[in-house]
Amino acid sequence: DVKVTQSSRYLVKRTGEKVFLECVQDMDHENMFWYRQDPGLGLRLIYFSYDVKMKEKGDIPEGYSVSREKKERFSLILESASTNQTSMYLCASSLQGALINTIYFGEGSWLTVV
């Protein structure tokens, strides 16, 4: 059974704290993604990675960074959390190539910044 696992389901952090969200996939996928989901806005891409140590900015990278030291693990880092980063964060992975590959999501991490 394929799996994308996000380390934390619910987090409450203080403004200014450094926050790490971890994601691990067991499918040997090249592509990994971090999205945030807010009501009425749908899924917005923060960063994605298509290989180890490779990353590309998505639509809303400001205030975030990522790390991909191993193929199976993709971390999202909030260097200094702010209240406008309160959201649901979803990690996903997929194989490279367009036609045949679906996308797999983790269960989501609900982050509240107070």
Add this chain to the structure above:
Amino acid sequence: KNEVEQSPQNLTAQEGEFITINCSYSVGISALHWLQQHPGGGIVSLFMLSSGKKKHGRLIATINIQEKHSSLHITASHPRDSAVYICAVRYGGNQFYFGTGTSLTVIP
């Protein structure tokens, strides 16, 4: 601009009704995905289409490449179908582009 439009945004149905959710996109795609998100957050892939029609149980997904349009149909809807349904497309690269979702509530 790569736009994915879904309609309706919200949908309430009586149990047993036939349901249709629509998705339109702006430029040619390589694949279209229908995703389901239950309360609590997790998203699962229902279908991946590049042409024609696919069926899985009570769910049917169709795509018309010329019209840049896809529909997700649910026959004999049930309260457990209540979820957010999201359309996503790929244009040949690694990225996915998502609609804002359709929130479906099926009332017993």
